[in-house]
Amino acid sequence: GVTVTVDAATKVYPDGTEAVAPITLTLDPGRTTVLVGPSGCGKSTLLRMIAGLESATAGEVLVDGEPPTIVQRRGELAVAFQDPSLLPWRSVAANIALARELARLDRDDERVAELIDLVGLTGFAATKPAALSGGMRQRAAIARALATDPRLLLLDEPFGAVDELTRQQLARELPALWEGGGTTTLLVTHSVAEAVRLADRVIVLSPRPARVLADIPIKLPRP
Numbered sequence: 001g002v003t004v005t006v007d008a009a010t011k012v013y014p015d016g017t018e019a020v021a022p023i024t025l026t027l028d029p030g031r032t033t034v035l036v037g038p039s040g041c042g043k044s045t046l047l048r049m050i051a052g053l054e055s056a057t058a059g060e061v062l063v064d065g066e067p068p069t070i071v072q073r074r075g076e077l078a079v080a081f082q083d084p085s086l087l088p089w090r091s092v093a094a095n096i097a098l099a100r101e102l103a104r105l106d107r108d109d110e111r112v113a114e115l116i117d118l119v120g121l122t123g124f125a126a127t128k129p130a131a132l133s134g135g136m137r138q139r140a141a142i143a144r145a146l147a148t149d150p151r152l153l154l155l156d157e158p159f160g161a162v163d164e165l166t167r168q169q170l171a172r173e174l175p176a177l178w179e180g181g182g183t184t185t186l187l188v189t190h191s192v193a194e195a196v197r198l199a200d201r202v203i204v205l206s207p208r209p210a211r212v213l214a215d216i217p218i219k220l221p222r223p
């Protein structure tokens with residue numbers, strides 16, 4: 001996993017909205033950090049800055065000392081959003097396989113099948129996204145994000161439409177997967193239960209503009 005350093009980073013949008021106050025934090029390699037905070041406080045903005053999808057107005061975000069865009073271009077960074085942008089004309093399996101191709105990895109159909117099973121989509125490999133429920137599409141997007149064995153995994157409310165039973169299954173199985181690959185993970189959620197279940201560390205952000213209110217290490221025995 002990689003080390004992410006956020007050094008006095010701020011975000012002011014062009015319309016003047018202050019989304020992120022100066023934030024300084026470090027994400028340790030191979031650990032899972034969960035960001036929680038009130039709606040609209042700047043969680044997604046901070047995550048997008050770490051993904052290289054949004055520039056910092058001031059300060060700096062570095063991934064192992066490099067700009068996130070460079071890490072993204074090497075295919076070492078994966079993101080999954082609440083609204084899963086799957087390619088509609090490709091099957092679930094083809095969407096996941098494409099992520100591997102874009103990261104210049106071999107196709108590995110076995111790994112793709114394994115990920116489809118993990119997220120509870122066994123039997124839906126050949127199905128197109130439009131024929132899936134919202135929760136199933138989110139699960140496909142999570143499988144796609146995991147498919148590249150990313151060194152940095154950024155998840156923004158990825159379980160919003162996933163049913164409770166599958167959530168529990170994912171929560172049980174994902175940490176082992178992340179830790180196995182030594183993936184540094186950042187997860188945005190507004191479920192405190194999910195945060196405690198998945199996190200090595202929970203960072204609580206203030207109302208907008210986001211600043212760090214609390215930084216809490218979590219040590220739960222893993223099932």
Ligand code: ADP
Pocket residue numbers: 013014015017018019037038039040041042043044045046208
């Ligand atoms: P959260 O993820 O915590 O709900 P966001 O990071 O999405 O918060 O948004 C933080 C604030 O920035 C909100 O007030 C939101 O309306 C605003 N915002 C988000 N994106 C933009 C944008 N592109 N332009 C202007 N304001 C934005």
Ligand code: ADP
Pocket residue numbers: 120121122133134135136161162163166
């Ligand atoms: P949503 O929250 O969008 O409804 P879910 O993931 O809860 O999405 O799935 C909704 C429905 O999709 C389920 O009630 C079921 O009918 C079908 N479904 C979901 N996962 C599976 C699965 N692994 N096998 C068969 N059907 C499934």
